Amino acid sequence: MSVIEASDLGLTFQTNDGPVHALSKIGLTVEKGDFVSFIGPSGCGKTTFLRCIAALETPTEGTLTVNGMTADEARRNRAYGYVFQAAGLYPWRTIAGNVRLPLEIMGYSKAEMSERVKRVLDLVDLAGFEKKYPWQLSGGMQQRASIARALAFDADILLMDEPFGALDEIVRDHLNEQLLKLWDRTEKTIAFVTHSIPEAVYLSTRIVVMSPRPGRITDVIESPLPKERPLDIRDSTEFLEVAHRVREGLRAGHAYDE
Amino acid sequence: MRNVFPILTVVAAIVLLWYAGAVWMNSAWTLDRADGPLSFGEVVRDTMSQDRPRLPAPHQIGAELYDTVIDKAVTSKRSLVFHGWVTLRSTLTGFALGTIMGILMAVAVVYSRTASMTLMPWAIISQTIPIVAIAPMIIVLLASIGVEGRAVPKAIISAYLCYFPVLVGMVKGLRSPDAMQLDLMRTYNASASQAFWKLRLPSSVPYLFTSLKVGIAAALVGTIVGELPTGAIRGLGARILIGDQFGNPIMIWSALIAAAVLAGVLVSLVAVMQGVAMKRMGFAR
Structure with missing residues (x-):
């Protein structure tokens, strides 16, 4: 069953310098349980496309359905959890309080809330940090808390916008590994925006390569890698081949001598 | 406690300036009333204790504050x-x-x-x-x-x-x-x-x-x-x-x-x- 379906999707921003084609003729189907990465240089519209799926932006052309509904209906049905580039935890709430935030808004019962908070904090390895405030945690732990926040309610889609972009490589490797385990356990559909080739190849079942002006899809790569992926799979020939194809795709779609 | 010393220094400087100002501003009235020539010490002493000084000296205000805050009954119109x-x-x-x-x-x-x-x-x-x-x-x-x-x-x-x-x-x-x-x-x-x-x-x-x-x-x-x-x-x-x-x-x-x-x-x-x-x-x- 396809979870996200976009066809001929376009988004044009009207600016003072004339129209900007952020997205053009985007066609993509994401199946249930997929881990799809969007990769491309800045300005290629990968984040804009993710925001369209989340109904934070409205496309100007084409059709887009999420769970068989319009994106905005899906948003109102709380179909997805969104993880932003920055953790964006509320400084006045503890870690547990931050994870509880969507549950409070969605009106879960008290017992249900504490049960879910405990479960998702376990899931992201933050058990024992319930009463800490965000500033008492490292950047990587804060980002894990924000993932827990997006997992706390029953959305089967997880939209992630460069969630590990601001972290150093060691932490990022660790979180990538954890994210794969989490994806395996929760069976969510994940759409993941990144500008790191190894990250995209390591995580995804499908890699969508995008290019700018106008933002469009230049290649969709089905990953031949097995679902079980230890970190050292990144030295395997298959991994390097996929990475190479992604790099080629990026190069083809982007003229560097512009 | 490290802050106390600089704060006290500034307070002391203000009080000193204030006293100097009191002497300077109140001395006109002292000299107006004088029968004969006064020594500097006599002028200073008078400027510190006038009933209606142009600029009251800090200790006069202190005395008035003590009188009207501590001594007077709190129900008094003068408290x-x-x-x-x-x-x-x-x-x-x-x-x-x-x-x-x-x-x-x-x-x-x-x-x-x-x-x-x-x-x-x-x-x-x-x-x-x-x-x-x-x-x-x-x-x-x-x-x-x-x-x-x-x-x-x-x-x-x-x-x-x-x-x-x-x-x-x-x-x-x-x-x-x-x-x-x-x-x-x-x-x-x-x-x-x-x-x-x-x-x-x-x-x-x-x-x-x-x-x-x-x-x-x-x-x-x-x-x-x-x-x-x-x-x-x-x-x-x-x-x-x-x-x-x-x-x-x-x-x-x-x-x-x-x-x-x-x-x-x-x-x-x-x-x-x-x-x-x-x-x-x-x-x-």
Whole structure:
């Protein structure tokens, strides 16, 4: 069953310098349980496309359905959890309080809330940090808390916008590994925006390569890698081949001598 | 404790300058009354102990403060504690009134474009009108609609000065959540009131307390100004006015010092509340 379906999707921003084609003729189907990465240089519209799926932006052309509904209906049905580039935890709430935030808004019962908070904090390895405030945690732990926040309610889609972009490589490797385990356990559909080739190849079942002006899809790569992926799979020939194809795709779609 | 030494140094410098100023400014009156030539020591001694000095020496004000704060019964019309209490009551009423007004107006300004375009210019204009010009009118108007006594008009004048910093601070505070935090609320399909109570209001708390510190000092100034042109006979403002009418600078200065101490205490109290609130909200590190 396809979870996200976009066809001929376009988004044009009207600016003072004339129209900007952020997205053009985007066609993509994401199946249930997929881990799809969007990769491309800045300005290629990968984040804009993710925001369209989340109904934070409205496309100007084409059709887009999420769970068989319009994106905005899906948003109102709380179909997805969104993880932003920055953790964006509320400084006045503890870690547990931050994870509880969507549950409070969605009106879960008290017992249900504490049960879910405990479960998702376990899931992201933050058990024992319930009463800490965000500033008492490292950047990587804060980002894990924000993932827990997006997992706390029953959305089967997880939209992630460069969630590990601001972290150093060691932490990022660790979180990538954890994210794969989490994806395996929760069976969510994940759409993941990144500008790191190894990250995209390591995580995804499908890699969508995008290019700018106008933002469009230049290649969709089905990953031949097995679902079980230890970190050292990144030295395997298959991994390097996929990475190479992604790099080629990026190069083809982007003229560097512009 | 490291701060004590520099603070005391500045205080000592001010006191020294003050004494020098007292000698300089009061010596004219000493020399006017002198029968013959006076030595420098005699001039200085006289300038320190005049009944109506142009600039009272610090110890004269200290003695007056001791007399009117410690020695007099607190119910006496000559006790500064009594007058301070009258002023404090109006200040706190005005402060509460002004804070509530400021917050409500800020909410209106943040949520309604119309309110933002209509309220803000008037709020700014309201602060450019001298309060001494408005104060008597407020009293006359309130009297004509049957509000007796001084307490209510004083509190309103006080609120008039106090609401503005609260309004400005709260508008900034309520608008402080960034686009990402507002987007997050949208992804949860949160209602406008949920976004207000769970995001905008808590975000504004640090701004609110900063404004309250300015606001409470403004409320005190408002009350004292409200006591000045209105023929009040109670309150620190009234003490200043009476001291002026009876040519008693020591009385004026001791009322001024009392007002300054009161302001300092009030601002410090708000600062302590801020500290506690910030700590409880997890902002403090």
